[in-house]
Amino acid sequence: MELLKNRITKDGKVIGSDVLKVDSFLNHQIDVKLFKEIGKEFKKRFDKKEITKILTIESSGIGIACITAQYFDVPVVFAKKHAGTNMDKDSFQSEVFSFTKGKSYNVRVSKKYILPEDKVLIIDDFLANANAASGLIDIINQADAKVVGVGIVIEKGFQQGRKIIEDQNIQLESLAIIESMRDGKIVFKN
Amino acid sequence: MELLKNRITKDGKVIGSDVLKVDSFLNHQIDVKLFKEIGKEFKKRFDKKEITKILTIESSGIGIACITAQYFDVPVVFAKKHAGTNMDKDSFQSEVFSFTKGKSYNVRVSKKYILPEDKVLIIDDFLANANAASGLIDIINQADAKVVGVGIVIEKGFQQGRKIIEDQNIQLESLAIIESMRDGKIVFKN
Numbered sequence A, B: 001m002e003l004l005k006n007r008i009t010k011d012g013k014v015i016g017s018d019v020l021k022v023d024s025f026l027n028h029q030i031d032v033k034l035f036k037e038i039g040k041e042f043k044k045r046f047d048k049k050e051i052t053k054i055l056t057i058e059s060s061g062i063g064i065a066c067i068t069a070q071y072f073d074v075p076v077v078f079a080k081k082h083a084g085t086n087m088d089k090d091s092f093q094s095e096v097f098s099f100t101k102g103k104s105y106n107v108r109v110s111k112k113y114i115l116p117e118d119k120v121l122i123i124d125d126f127l128a129n130a131n132a133a134s135g136l137i138d139i140i141n142q143a144d145a146k147v148v149g150v151g152i153v154i155e156k157g158f159q160q161g162r163k164i165i166e167d168q169n170i171q172l173e174s175l176a177i178i179e180s181m182r183d184g185k186i187v188f189k190n
Helices: A002-011 A032-045 A060-072 A131-142 A161-166 B002-011 B032-045 B060-072 B131-142 B161-166
Strands: A013-015 A019-021 A053-057 A076-079 A091-098 A103-110 A119-127 A146-156 A171-180 B013-015 B019-021 B053-057 B076-079 B091-098 B103-110 B119-127 B146-156 B171-180
Touching: A002 A032, A002 A146, A002 A171, A032 A060, A032 A146, A032 A171, A032 B060, A053 A060, A053 A131, A060 A076, A060 A119, A060 B032, A060 B060, A076 A103, A076 A131, A091 A131, A103 A131, A119 A131, A119 A161, A131 A146, A131 A161, A146 A161, A161 A171, B002 B032, B002 B146, B002 B171, B032 B060, B032 B146, B032 B171, B053 B060, B053 B131, B060 B076, B060 B119, B076 B103, B076 B131, B091 B131, B103 B131, B119 B131, B119 B161, B131 B146, B131 B161, B146 B161, B161 B171
Parallel strands: A053 A076, A053 A119, A119 A146, A146 A171, B053 B076, B053 B119, B119 B146, B146 B171
Antiparallel strands: A013 A019, A091 A103, B013 B019, B091 B103
C-alpha cells in the first residue's frame, strides 16, 4: 500500500536495529483518514472471504479494527490485556509476550463474544514474531471458531511472524512489509 | 439519544449498586454501527465549535474516538495508561484513579501531540466521578491548549462528574444519563 509506505518513510523513526516508532499516525496520535484507507485496503484483500467478526488486541489494534469493521459491516471484539473487575470470569485466555513492554500478559476474551459459528478476521498494527497474533489464533481455536485471516498494518519482514502464521495455512495480508531497518533506513519488501 | 438508551436497557447489566456492564456493545465487543450513530450525535452536539483534535484514554475510549473523529475530520490522540519502551520521555502526565481497576495510573500524552494551538474535544465511554476526564483536562491545560468540550457515551448522573466538569465552564454532552440503577433497574434522566 503505497500511501502507507510513503507515510512510514516520511514519519516513521527507527530506534536501534528493530524498533519502528510510528506514534505520530498509528499508535498514539491516530490519522483517521489514513485508517479509512487502511480499512478499505483490508476489505479489498479479504473481499472473497466470509467474515462475521474482527478480533484485535488492546490498545493499538482497536482504532484500526473499528475503522476497518465499517467496511466489513461486522462487530469488533478486542482481547483484554488488563482485565478490570467487570471482566467475565468465563473467558478464553492465552499468554502473549510483548516485545515493547518486555513482559508476558494473559490476554482474555469473554466466551460470549467468540462463538463456534464465527469466522474471524484478526487485525493488528504490527507483526514481528507473531506473539499477539498467535495468542488471538489460540483464543479463536479455543472457541472452535474459524480464523479467516490475519490483517497487519506493518510487518517486520525480517522476523518470524509470517512463517508462523502461514505454516498454519492462514491467509496473512500485511499492508507494508519492512525488509530491513539498518542504520535508520527503512527498506520495504516489494 | 434514544437508540443508545434502548440498547442499554436491552443489553446493559447492572452489577451491585453502581456497576453497569455494557461489554456486549461498548467496551469489549463493539457494535460499530451503533458507534457511527454515536459519532454523528457528538458531531451534532459540538457542531458549532472549532475542534482540531479528539483526545481519549486507552482502551475503551479509542474505538468511540476514532469513529467519531471521522465526522469531525480531525486526528485522535489517546492518553496511555501503560507506556511501553517506545513512549516519548517528554510527555504530559496526570494521575487518574480507575474505579473498575481499583488503582491509580499515570496517564501520559507525548508533548508532540497536544500543542498550544489545539482545540480539543475529550471523548470517553463513561463519566462517573470524572477521574479520567479530569486527567485529560489537566493534560490539555499543561499543553496550554483549549478544552472545547467533553463528550461521554454513558454518564452516571448520580455521581459527581457533571458538577466537576461544569464548574470549570466546560461543555459536557452525555448521550445517555443514568439517574439510578437500584435493584438492577436502569432509570434514565430526561
